[in-house]
Structure formats: C-alpha cells, structure tokens
Amino acid sequence: MRPRVILWDIMDTLVRDPFFTHMPGFFGHSFEDLVARLTPRAWVDFELGTLTELELYARFFRDGSTIDGAGLKQHMAEAYAWVEGIEELLLELKARDVPMHALSNYPLWYQLVEQRLGLSRYVELSFISCHTGLRKPAPEAFLHACKQLAVPPEACLLIDDRAQNCDAARAVGLAAVRFDGSVPSLRQALAQHGFLEVTAQ
Secondary structure (H helix, E strand, O other): OOOOEEEEOOEOOOEOOHHHHOHHHHOOOOHHHHHHHEOOOHHHHHHHOOOOHHHHHHHOEOOOOOOOHHHHHHHHHHHOOEOOOHHHHHHHHHHOOOOEEEEEOOOOOHHHHHHHHOHHHOOEEEEEHHHHOOOOOOHHHHHHHHHHHOOOHHHEEEEEOOHHHHHHHHHOOOEEEEOOOOHHHHHHHHHHOOOOOOOOO
16 A cells, blocks of 8 residues: 555654754753753653643753743744755645645644744644654554544655654554655655656656
C-alpha cells in the first residue's frame, strides 16, 4: 500500500527550531552550557502538557534561578521561520489535495508558530504532544494518529528530521523519510512515494 497521508514533524522539518539557535543567546550561554543548567525533563514535561508555562519558568534552571519568562517567549516567537523551500513545497502538495497533519513534540507555544507563519494553511495541527500527551518516538504517538485518522499505519508517511523517530515509525508500520535539510532530496522521496510527479534528473 502506498501512503496517502503525510504526518509532518514541525521543528527543524517545517520550521527552524529556536531552542537550538536562539534560546542559548537569550541567556548569554552556549547551547552546551545552557543544557547543563536546565532542569532535567522540564521542557519535556512542558511538551507533554503536564507543566504549565509559569511552572516551566519556575523550574527552568536546576539551581532555581529566576528567568524573564515573558521575554523568553517573545524572543522565541520572533525567531520562528520556515525552513527554506518548505513553504513552497507545502503549497504544491496542498494543490494536489494531499492530506497533511502535524505530528509534533511541542508545547503550547506551537500557537506562536501558527500566529507567525500560519502553518494550518497547509497542515492540520492535529497531533501536538501538549494535547495528545504522547511524544515521539513512543509507538503510541504514531498509532494514536493513525487511529484518529481512521487509517492503517501503512497509509501514513512520517517526515521527521530525527532518525530515531523515523525508525520508531517504521517499527509500527508507517513509511518514514528522514529530512536532512535538503528540500530537493525530500521532493525526490515524496515523488517515490507517489505524492509528487517524478522529475527527470
């Protein structure tokens, strides 16, 4: 069976992830130094919806240091940007009536992405971890999406920048393409799965 539904990861697949590129600078740290200071699991719990925004700010650093939460949120909101070439690809897929849904590990701040970029013009924001309580690469994250869409796993193609998520999706029957940042390579993969016309090389 060829897949007929695309499940898109959001961060670093559709949208540049400021967690890696902009958040460290907000605190005046390198990424490595920032990670060393973070409270373990705080961001993960925020993504799962078990930690509120204010609770995240209170628990952000393991030493209890206070942060400018509103400033951080605004800093992140201003940094969201399309991965180059992706919006044009989504527009083309939408014109072909391809069903597309987000399957993303992200907190309620996905709403900031939506406000800035209008993701939902192309992709339905159906399966965000803060609402589902499920994070990739847990098998349940993929199977829940299939169940809600009323399609078998083989009918879905995951596109994700993380190899472990792609491997986990394949393990439960989905097709998967790891996005390495190359939109031309992604276009070829989509053509091979029947979502786009095959073009001559």
